[in-house]
Amino acid sequence: MDTEAVRSFVRAAELGQLQHAAGELGVTQQAVSKRIATLERELEVRLFTRTARGVELTLDGQAFLPHARSIVTGVDRAVAAVRPGSRALRIDVLGLRTAQAVVLHDYWRAHSEIDLDVVTLKVNDPRAAVAAVEAGEIDASFRTVTDPATLPGAVHMIHAFDSPLELLVGPRHPLASARTLTPPQLRRHRIWVPGIAPRSEWAEFYDQLSAAFDLRIDAAGPNFGNEVLFDTLADSPDVATLVGARDRYIWPTNYDLRRIPIANPTLAYPISLILPRTNPHPGLRGIVDHFRGLAPVPEPTWLPSWAVHPSRRDGDIARGTAVT
Template identity: 55%
Template sequence: MDLEAVRTFVAVAETGRFQKAAADLAITQQAVSKRIAALERSLGVRLYTRAPRGAELTIDGQAFLPHARELLRVADRASASVRPGRRPLRVDVLASRSAQSNLMRGFHRAHPEIDLDVLMLFDIESAVAAIRSGTIDASFRAVAAPGRPLPEDIASVRVLDEPLQLLTGPAHALAGARSVTVAQLTGHRIWMPGIAPGTEWGAYYDDLVAEFGLTIEATGPNFGSDALLDTIADTPALATFMGEHTRLIWPAGHGLRRIPVTDPTPVYPHSLLWRRDNPHPALATLRAHLAAATGGHDAAGTWAPGWATSR
């Protein structure tokens, strides 16, 4: 059913005259007549009769009028649901306790009037596909992993360099250190069961190993952060890396230590990705917030892989 014809029918019913409805709709009186005639043909009934006082609804027109008004209300609600700025901004973060999630919480505190949907996708291919299809508006990722350039319609900007820290149990040989250099980590077993081949964080740790000769093990199933923390607390021979802004909770009896890494400090490069033609106004607000809330990149004394980009 032609919604413009339905809208014209309701306008005539409310004004009582074809001429007045035409003026309200900013079309010609002839266009009003054509729309009403087309609607009558599609319904198979007469909706109006001409009278000295203007257009009068027939019995069928009176029966159709409340339904026509409801059709227009539903159409207006449907249009409003996808109008830029009317739906929530949908943003992908890697994990609920990650630095990316922390950035989004800061954005929400600064802009509580903006509705948000925060979700978690696994790999960069899924995130890019979701951005391109319009399923999400933006994603936080490390960009761009070797051999996987972003499509031309995807933009990115580096928003945060997150320092890595060493996490050890109380009996680890480095547990008492106030800080450790990268060179001091040589020969120590760093357990990272969450590393998945083909992911951008997998590429990051591959480059870290190649650059500094570290021993990073990804053996065994990944049972999640709780199992990782339990193992690190109970196994003196193992340590792990954790982002400085990652927020995890563990029992006080674990006695875990978070130790800064220096000379240089490895930083994980978080970037925001979005589709270049995305019109959602809150996306620009998010980008401006991140630009103001985060510091610079490639600071002296830090290391990031050569493929990390700040474009």
């Protein structure tokens, strides 16, 4: 069924004249008449009778009108759901308490007029997020492909911001009283990061981090969630974990967990944004601009190998040319 013919029928029924319907739809009266005639042949009923004042619905036309309105509304909603600028901006974050979500929330609080849809794709392989961006299922994803050469031509990746890491420990841990720590002070301490997914960007990050500073990163056991991790830290005299300085976590006050900054060098996790190379959602431009205003990570800084790139060092976050 031709949806434009259905739309022409609805406007003609509501306005009572084919000429007025044609004017609203931006077509000729003859085109509207042909569309309705085609629709009548397909339905095998008469929808209108001609009068001196225009057209009036037949009984079949009256029966068809509410359903035709539903068809037109459904088509309009379907188009709006996939057309950038006419629907909510859909962005994937790793979790609703991660630095990505926190920075996005800070931006939204200052620009609450933006229609924003924050989603969390339940995937560990960043290639799945890339595929979702390429397919138009989401507008952007806070994921990193550590080898940008493998990205399909329809998408690209820009540097968003760097997230400094902190050591999170319970009150009985030997480092609990420290105000700051250096990476060498973390050696020989068990840093528990359960459930590191193979082939994920964070698996490669922790591999490089442990090799660079001879750290004991323990990924043993499944990830049962932050609550179980915090329970373990609160009771343990020797287990610690790493969290982002901007990550927003909540635990019972009696746990007395301590977040300790790491410096000289600052350990930082580079956060990227994957987005379409052409015709990105208009709402992305303001978010990319917001990244530029974030406070820089304290120097000196350690970053994994994939984050050290000429476009990063010269500040070319346009990297964002596609959203300007």
